Amino acid sequence: MTIRTRFAPSPTGFIHLGNLRSALYPWAFARHHQGEFILRIEDTDQERSTLEAVEVILEGMHWLGLDPDEGPIYQMQRLNRYQLVIQDMLKNGLAYPCYMSEADLNALRDAQIANKEKPRYNGLWRPEHGKILPEPPVGVSPVIRFKNPLEGSVAWQDAVKGLIEIRNDELDDLVIARTDGTPTYNFCVVVDDMDMNITHVIRGDDHVNNTPRQINIMRALGGTPPVYAHLPTVLNDTGEKMSKRNGAMSVRDYQKAGYLPEAILNYLARLGWAHGDAEVFTKEQFVAWFELEHLGRSPAQHNPEKLLWLNHHYIQQADTKYLSELVRPFAEERGIDIHRGPNFEQVVGLLKDRANTLLEIADGAKLFYMPAPQHSAEQIVAHIPEAIKPALNDLRRAIEGCESSKEAYAAAIKAVLVQHQIKMPALAMPLRYALFATTQTPAIDAVMALMGWEACTERLNLVLS
Structure with missing residues (x-):
């Protein structure tokens, strides 16, 4: 069996370190097993998806050397495939149209909350043997719902969290297509993972609640669920979930601040994974060592000081010629003419031992290219x-x-x-x-x-x- 993993971001915002970790681990797992790594852009949320966000994702992955074997594959380019699967599901009784209005759904939810019940769809339009359904309202386009099993449970052996089991009566009938025919996230994911022969899904544990629904849909379609590994959340340095709202920096921010991709990759690898006491290692060592069994179960916390220390280490160890090429754009941004002064590579070689970032080297280089001071x-x-x-x-x-x-x-x-x-x-x-x-x-x-x-x-x- 060929190991096939995927990174499937939604291009609805900037990509931060926590997001990139969800790309690094499946990439490393595929490389470790001589498998294949797929990049899939989950862009069915057309109101929030942007081309700029896609570009940032592609740039960030390329910067870190996480180039995929396939992709980017865009979900919006696969709409015909999803619609064909939905038609087959309707034909085979695996899904059904639901005409309940948003107002009725909200009223139902409010009543359930008032009665201290779990808010969920009540199955009004679910066809059952001997059940008489209401007349479809004229001029109303229905959503399509998946006919979730009513009994039993769905269970999987998570590679990080261990056995997880959810009763089916805890799950309602998921909407798999909106009124305009656009398929929904949880449905598209299943079709994609089946079509792309994904063997291992390594992603954040904010997806744990989606997994039982996805497994039920996959089994209904005759597929075999992949191995799931749900990664604990990455917390920021104050203990909150890492996000833009909580001050997380984007990948571009780290590039602009003068961090080396080698340092970022090394740092990300240790945010939830370990190989003994190893703190500093190459990309090749990381791939050779990476196994799902070494993933941690506790949330990882972002430590800016440790990242800066790693960046300093990689700058110190870097080949000076390579480093000078990285510093050159930063110097040019500061108006430094590196051709009017000492050899730039030698300047970088002198400055690199004390620098934490490429930006610090560029700032230090100003000294060598300024005109002679005019002292009063x-x-x-x-x-x-x-x-x-x-x-x-x-x-x-x-x-x-x-x-x-x-x-x-x-x-x-x-x-x-x-x-x-x-x-x-x-x-x-x-x-x-x-x-x-x-x-x-x-x-x-x-x-x-x-x-x-x-x-x-x-x-x-x-x-x-």
Whole structure:
């Protein structure tokens, strides 16, 4: 049997980390078993579905490398298929038209709530042996309802939650087509999973209540239910369900904030799954280790600090050339002309060890591409004491013709410190200010090596002349 999984988002809003986890796990399970991963866009809710939401889903999955083997498959392009199945169900007595108006349904629901009963359709239009149905009202288009079993129960062995069993008398007859003929979510899902030979459905546990209805419809159509694995909810950092309303960031937000896809994928993998004590691992390791048995049963909680730590780790470990290509767009957004200054790849290499995001590297790179600072007399007096100017002057002479290495500049600085019998802070702070109009930079010898002796000498001249 070929393992076939799917990710089936509704394009009705932005996609956040909790949504992406529901794509990552079925993708990893399919890859682990050399199976197939299908992307299905469940867009039957035409009032809320948008093309922009679809684009965000596709971009986010591609960014993380979760490319499907099939799809995207759009439900709205399969309407004819759904309608044919509904016609067969009506013909075979598996479904029936219901003419109850929305007003009557609301009145029924209100009465049931008042009587402390579970709100549910009362089967008024359900055909039964010997039952006389009301006359269909003239000019009213019916909904189509599935004829749910009245007795027994529906049960499944959930790969995460264990055995789940629901009595059929707890379920009413589900609407599978609206008055305009548009099929509903729970019905389309069943037809799709059958047609696409889905073997494992790995999704959020907000779908648990849908599962017994879907199983009953699938069995009525002669299908075999897939293995279900319902993932516990992802909570935000305050313990609420992750959502846009509760401040969740979209995938695009993380891209714009300078997170690496490798860090996001590693972080998502650990939101409800574990392999021993492993915290940092590659995508290949994750796929090799992934099994449903390792999924947790408790809700996972989003930890922004841990995600930032992982991003820092992946930035530190990244190939500098690869990293510089990722940082380049951020630098360009900030108006940095990377061609008018030191080698950009070397700048990124210097900055990456302390950076948490690509955005931080781009901000740090500004230092190397700004024009020479124009200090006022007052600024020079405030930041460059007269007593240190002889040392700066000797340093200026020492670096003339200096080779472009951190070691060479460190040696020049050390010689000046020894010559003038001063400590490093006494020289480094005024030196930084003279070169960049700030006292905060990476290691000054490394910075000077990147800038080159001509640029450093030119800037020292401005404060020593």
